[in-house]
Amino acid sequence: MSEIHFNKEEGSQIKLFTPGPVYIPERILTEMAKPNDTHRSKPYAEMHQLVEEGLKKLLFTSNICLISTSSATGLMEACVRNLVKKDEKALFFSIGAFGDRWYKIGVSNGKVAVKEGVEWGKPITPEFAQEALNKDKYAVVFIQSNETSTGVYNPINEVIPVIKDSGALVCVDATSSMAGIKIEVDKLNIDVCLASVQKAFTVPPGLALCSISEAAIEKTSQVKNRGLYFDFLDLVKRSEKHQTPTTPPIPQIRALAAQLDYILNHEGLEKRFERHEQLGKRTRMWARDINFEMFPEKGYESNTVSTMKNSLEIDIGKMVSTLLGKGYRIVNGYGDLKNKTFRIGHMGEVTVKDLESMLKILTDIVSDLRLNQ
Ligand SMILES: Cc1ncc(COP(=O)(O)O)c(C=O)c1O
Structure with missing residues (x-):
């Protein structure tokens, strides 16, 4: 695990789907080294x-x-x-x-x-x-x-x-x-x-x-x-x-x-806002398809971070750590919402394709956890 968290040569190899700090592309890291x-x-x-x-x-x-x-x-x-x-x-x-x-x-x-x-x-x-x-x-x-x-x-x-x-x-x-x-x-x-x-x-x-x-x-x-x-x-x-x-x-x-x-x-403001809208929609669609209820009241869901209720009553800690073992970090609920909810951050430079790849793996993890419940 430490290899992907603290890799001395390359830094962390974890792909972050967190509500910040977020994944930083190479071009920004290069800029910072100047x-x-x-x-x-x-x-x-x-x-x-x-x-x-x-x-x-x-x-x-x-x-x-x-x-x-x-x-x-x-x-x-x-x-x-x-x-x-x-x-x-x-x-x-x-x-x-x-x-x-x-x-x-x-x-x-x-x-x-x-x-x-x-x-x-x-x-x-x-x-x-x-x-x-x-x-x-x-x-x-x-x-x-x-x-x-x-x-x-x-x-x-x-x-x-x-x-x-x-x-x-x-x-x-x-x-x-x-x-x-x-x-x-x-x-x-x-x-x-x-x-x-x-x-x-x-x-x-x-x-x-x-x-x-x-x-x-x-x-x-x-x-x-x-x-x-x-x-x-x-x-x-x-x-x-x-x-x-x-x-x-x-x-x-x-x-x-x-x-x-x-x-x-380069990206353009409107395109950036639209991409975040797509990321929010795609995450909510995934949640609906897998039967996780959204925590926010309908119509007020964020397009940068999605909070889902643990409506499938699975072990959220295990779900997060299993996904981490596969190189992706999402996060448990905040404070009192821990284990009752979990959060997927989809902001910054995340693309819909990146999100799809992570959600595919997460879907399999959720299925396994449900089978073994
Ligand atoms: C809505 C909101 N306000 C304030 C903060 C605090 O930000 P910082 O950690 O940069 O002080 C956060 C951090 O997650 C946040 O999400």
């Missing part, structure tokens, strides 16, 4: 600027796009620290583990945090959002687009206008869908839209990014005790020079520049 100038040099600034411009296109925005030397959780914390004043209330919509995490970040930073959640597997609907917003006055609202634990995609195109009508700023965690599922930041007037790069962007972990609106920047200037590492004003100021305040993982930024060029100019 030498770089320092993060205060002109060549670096040019590379950083390419990323900023690519992100604006990807997110359909003219807002400033920031690069953070952290994973997505760092930027989730940044939103809380920079945008919520001491005497204001923040509303956290939660449909799963990452919604709960954002709420916990609110609480642990001493903010007045309110959580409005639904049963896992369900989305936040515009009606639910409206009802929650009617209860109080909220300065900032936090919501996931794609909830990676449940495989639910919130109907953000309908929910965000409801939030904006309340006068609140809105922060969207698009970590497990950005670069795989279309999100139109300016059309929806999203104040902060964030993600990390180890998922649909297909870059190794170590970097996060977000768009930030004028209104969010203005609000930040009114908030005290924002901390140092994730101060939006500092990040914005540095981004004017196409730099980060602290030393960034430069190889990741080089890889992201190359990957954005690939996404925008």
Whole structure:
């Protein structure tokens, strides 16, 4: 097993069908191995600027796009620290583990945090959002687009206008869908839209990014005790020079520049979104044919990660480990959903053909497990 996990010559040989980190193609690894100038040099600034411009296109925005030397959780914390004043209330919509995490970040930073959640597997609907917003006055609202634990995609195109009508700023965690599922930041007037790069962007972990609106920047200037590492004003100021305040993982930024060029100019945005739609549909078809029920409520299934109920009552741990022995990694359910559900990630550079090959092997494994039950 260690041969395929930790192969000293070639690295891991496992084919990842995970909700991140994802499989990284050779062309990106090669890009990352190239030498770089320092993060205060002109060549670096040019590379950083390419990323900023690519992100604006990807997110359909003219807002400033920031690069953070952290994973997505760092930027989730940044939103809380920079945008919520001491005497204001923040509303956290939660449909799963990452919604709960954002709420916990609110609480642990001493903010007045309110959580409005639904049963896992369900989305936040515009009606639910409206009802929650009617209860109080909220300065900032936090919501996931794609909830990676449940495989639910919130109907953000309908929910965000409801939030904006309340006068609140809105922060969207698009970590497990950005670069795989279309999100139109300016059309929806999203104040902060964030993600990390180890998922649909297909870059190794170590970097996060977000768009930030004028209104969010203005609000930040009114908030005290924002901390140092994730101060939006500092990040914005540095981004004017196409730099980060602290030393960034430069190889990741080089890889992201190359990957954005690939996404925008080679595959094409619309084609990329369509491919993810096909990957989602194909996985749901497989689940239906084999009698695994989808965990999300119908109509809200994600196109980057599929969560299936263990409706065949098989040993999920054994299914995952047997598949791993054949060189493919899928994952068990998240947290309390372990063994009750399992997840297949289909984001990044995965093709429908790659997915078919894995599903064929998985089908045989499930049949064997059922026979031996
Ligand atoms: C929806 C969502 N939000 C936030 C995170 C946290 O991201 P990171 O591990 O990059 O901090 C994840 C990670 O899986 C996620 O799926």
